[in-house]
Amino acid sequence: MAEYMILTEKKSAADNFAQALGGMSGSFDGHSYQIVHAQGHLMELAEPKDQVSNDLKDRYSSWEPENMPWNLADFSWKKEPTKGSNIRKLLSQIKKVSQSSQAIVIATDNDPSGEGELLAWEIINAIGWDGKVYREYHDDETPKSIVKAMRNLKDVSDQSQDGDYLKANVRSKWDFASMQLTRLATSYIRNAGYYVKVVNQGRLKSVMLSMVYQREQAIKNYVKKPYFEVKFQDDQGHVYARKVAKDDEEQLAKIRHSDKAMAEQELQQYQSPVHVKRLKMENKRNMPKTLLDLAKVDALLSKKGYSSNQIKNVYQQLYEAGYVSYPRTEDKVITSEQFNELVQNSKEIALLVGVNVKLLTHTAPRKELVKDSATHGANRPGSKVPASLDELGKALKNKNDLQCAKDIYCLLGRTALAILGEDYLYRVVTAVIEEYPAFGTQYNVPANYNYKQIYCEGELPKAPKPLGKQAKSIVAEGANPKPSKPTKAWLFKRLANYGKYGIGTGATQQSTMAELTSAKSNSHLLKDTKGVLSLTETGLMSAVIARGTMIASPKATEQLFRGMDAVGAFKLEPQKVLNSINTVITHDKPLLQQNMALVEQTIGKPEKKQYPKRDKVDVTYQGKPVQINAKWGEHTWTQGELTELSAGNTITFDYKKGQITGQLGEREYKGHKFIAFVPDFDKD
DNA sequence: GCAAGGTC
Numbered sequence: 001m002a003e004y005m006i007l008t009e010k011k012s013a014a015d016n017f018a019q020a021l022g023g024m025s026g027s028f029d030g031h032s033y034q035i036v037h038a039q040g041h042l043m044e045l046a047e048p049k050d051q052v053s054n055d056l057k058d059r060y061s062s063w064e065p066e067n068m069p070w071n072l073a074d075f076s077w078k079k080e081p082t083k084g085s086n087i088r089k090l091l092s093q094i095k096k097v098s099q100s101s102q103a104i105v106i107a108t109d110n111d112p113s114g115e116g117e118l119l120a121w122e123i124i125n126a127i128g129w130d131g132k133v134y135r136e137y138h139d140d141e142t143p144k145s146i147v148k149a150m151r152n153l154k155d156v157s158d159q160s161q162d163g164d165y166l167k168a169n170v171r172s173k174w175d176f177a178s179m180q181l182t183r184l185a186t187s188y189i190r191n192a193g194y195y196v197k198v199v200n201q202g203r204l205k206s207v208m209l210s211m212v213y214q215r216e217q218a219i220k221n222y223v224k225k226p227y228f229e230v231k232f233q234d235d236q237g238h239v240y241a242r243k244v245a246k247d248d249e250e251q252l253a254k255i256r257h258s259d260k261a262m263a264e265q266e267l268q269q270y271q272s273p274v275h276v277k278r279l280k281m282e283n284k285r286n287m288p289k290t291l292l293d294l295a296k297v298d299a300l301l302s303k304k305g306y307s308s309n310q311i312k313n314v315y316q317q318l319y320e321a322g323y324v325s326y327p328r329t330e331d332k333v334i335t336s337e338q339f340n341e342l343v344q345n346s347k348e349i350a351l352l353v354g355v356n357v358k359l360l361t362h363t364a365p366r367k368e369l370v371k372d373s374a375t376h377g378a379n380r381p382g383s384k385v386p387a388s389l390d391e392l393g394k395a396l397k398n399k400n401d402l403q404c405a406k407d408i409y410c411l412l413g414r415t416a417l418a419i420l421g422e423d424y425l426y427r428v429v430t431a432v433i434e435e436y437p438a439f440g441t442q443y444n445v446p447a448n449y450n451y452k453q454i455y456c457e458g459e460l461p462k463a464p465k466p467l468g469k470q471a472k473s474i475v476a477e478g479a480n481p482k483p484s485k486p487t488k489a490w491l492f493k494r495l496a497n498y499g500k501y502g503i504g505t506g507a508t509q510q511s512t513m514a515e516l517t518s519a520k521s522n523s524h525l526l527k528d529t530k531g532v533l534s535l536t537e538t539g540l541m542s543a544v545i546a547r548g549t550m551i552a553s554p555k556a557t558e559q560l561f562r563g564m565d566a567v568g569a570f571k572l573e574p575q576k577v578l579n580s581i582n583t584v585i586t587h588d589k590p591l592l593q594q595n596m597a598l599v600e601q602t603i604g605k606p607e608k609k610q611y612p613k614r615d616k617v618d619v620t621y622q623g624k625p626v627q628i629n630a631k632w633g634e635h636t637w638t639q640g641e642l643t644e645l646s647a648g649n650t651i652t653f654d655y656k657k658g659q660i661t662g663q664l665g666e667r668e669y670k671g672h673k674f675i676a677f678v679p680d681f682d683k684d
Numbered sequence: 685g686c687a688a689g690g691t692c
Contacts, residue, residue, distance in 0.1 A: 010691060040691025048686090063686080084692080108690095115689060172689070179686040186686075202687045316692065328691085508689065522685065 004033040005101035007120055009108040011037050020143035036094045042087050043079040043122035045176050051075045063183040069585040095127035103132035110137050114168030121165045133157045139373035142337045167564040170574040174560055177581045178202055184592050185545050192596055193606035199542045200523045204504045204512055206552040212533050213543035215486040224479050227256035228263035231476045232433050234276050234468030240439040263475045272473040277434040285423040288451040290415040291378035293506035294327050299489035302531030306404050308514035314401045315408055321395030322384035326376035328507035334377040339370045346420055348385045353413035355454050360420040369419050380416035414455040421451025431467050486533045498554045501561040544602050545595045549588040620646040621664050626675045
């Protein structure tokens with residue numbers, strides 16, 4: 001009979017605990033122990049109909065609006081093992097080990113949301129344990145931290161007094177109850193005659209869609225408002241303007257003329273040419289802040305055309321093989337042990353990812369990047385360094401993922417090594433027009449790129465020309481800026497920075513993005529074109545029907561999380577926080593119904609469109625005769641092109657203002673596969 | 685079929 005059964009969140013954590021304590025079982029500080037591990041959540045809430053009494057099953061199976069809002073008092077909040085091959089086996093193993101233990105130690109990940117406590121208690125309740133339960137709080141998974149945490153156990157045997165569990169538990173019920181909004185939106189849209197799979201709504205999904213929708217609308221409604229402003233330009237091209245805060249409408253109105261003639265009139269007030277006067281030249285430095293979270297990795301690699309799904313899967317496989325660190329970390333920094341490992345491996349990694357080892361001179365940890373506490377540490381190369389980039393292929397199920405794996409490794413390698421580079425040094429030059437000192441300019445001159453030569457997002461900053469001596473007055477034309485297209489990077493950043501809490505963790509954002517952008521998913525609501533997002537038709541319906549709702553507002557998460565904080569501190573009953581979802585449903589249901597008018601306005605009436613039959617021509621694809629459309633857009637295939645395509649060759653033809661290159665390939669539309677001309681810009 | 689949160 002061991003004194004403790006130590007329950008970790010996942011296998012890798014169990015391995016680290018074993019390392020720290022001297023084996024998967026044994027004795028530590030005079031306490032005997034056995035280590036077991038979960039695999040994330042092993043339990044999840046049962047389907048709504050399986051949580052209510054028999055007479056209510058029909059009502060809670062239904063997606064029809066008349067059956068909502070739900071009465072949450074009808075729910076038993078029963079949990080079931082998650083679907084997965086080895087879940088039940090894991091549970092019974094844990095149960096068996098617990099039966100030969102005197103107490104359970106919760107050793108799951110220690111993060112402020114309480115998710116670790118929740119998944120531990122789900123298991124403890126599922127195995128029917130009612131003995132002693134302790135919690136340990138490790139800052140990271142180094143032996144030192146684990147040993148220290150295991151010497152400071154807290155008795156949490158009464159789960160109703162474990163604030164971290166209570167808050168995470170109410171979060172999970174709240175989110176579960178929010179699925180009513182998906183049922184409502186789906187039913188309203190289907191009942192109106194549109195064909196859709198599911199019109200998803202949720203406090204993360206709805207916000208993501210709403211943000212993309214609003215940006216698409218802003219681009220559509222953008223009206224260019226040109227203005228004309230008097231500035232000076234020197235003989236080297238530097239422009240001197242009056243400095244006004246972006247939101248100071250009054251001052252802006254004074255210097256920006258909507259009428260060009262007015263600006264030209266103002267121009268007459270100034271003598272020209274005039275003289276340039278350099279005010280100062282300051283030396284400045286920036287230190288590397290390059291470690292990435294998963295969302296950022298996704299956003300950066302999207303530009304190369306990889307899907308969120310591919311990045312998620314390939315990254316996971318590299319992690320399981322030890323080539324990269326734990327993907328779903330929330331850490332933005334690393335510990336000194338993790339830093340030392342990076343320093344030790346730095347030369348090998350540098351050779352692999354093409355970094356000059358002479359740049360890796362900053363081997364003293366910077367206090368902003370290397371801290372005492374970081375469970376997994378920020379994303380970086382793993383402990384195992386491959387002998388070559390091709391070796392990464394050994395970790396992959398699908399060899400077609402090799403280039404993606406190499407790109408992930410190189411990005412992680414470069415961003416991690418950059419923290420071993422010296423600060424970027426540059427000079428800030430400030431100058432004004434001597435005769436009119438209100439007109440000024442400022443620019444940076446790189447002095448030493450240092451860490452930026454190891455990793456730099458985008459292009460290295462270039463040195464502008466030196467200041468000129470003389471400047472002439474000009475009328476410069478400008479305009480209100482057009483909103484840029486919604487990208488993954490833009491969306492992730494907005495989600496992370498919203499309010500006090502942000503919305504979703506980096507890992508959840510990334511996996512939700514993978515779900516929403518995957519054509520195979522039931523929730524294919526976003527299209528991803530090299531990181532640029534657009535709404536699919538269902539995505540557009542989902543965003544439009546949710547206009548003005550609470551679920552599509554980031555405030556829903558903010559309120560929920562504020563409530564969770566209060567629950568964790570025993571200042572608020574969990575029931576009160578859970579009830580707030582009723583307010584959301586009651587508020588949003590009539591809005592969803594009203595917004596159907598907007599859906600019809602946006603999408604058009606749900607009529608079955610009659611597509612004109614298209615002319616077909618015969619070609620050969622991989623030796624088999626097939627038919628393709630006789631036209632591609634407005635281009636009709638010539639006999640020569642058809643011969644080339646049939647031979648499996650790539651062809652190029654003029655189209656509108658440019659050229660199109662491509663060949664025959666497989667395409668899929670609404671589950672139906674066929675052969676068609678595939679332009680190179682469309683290839684996966 | 686649905687959420688969001690873990691995990692592989």
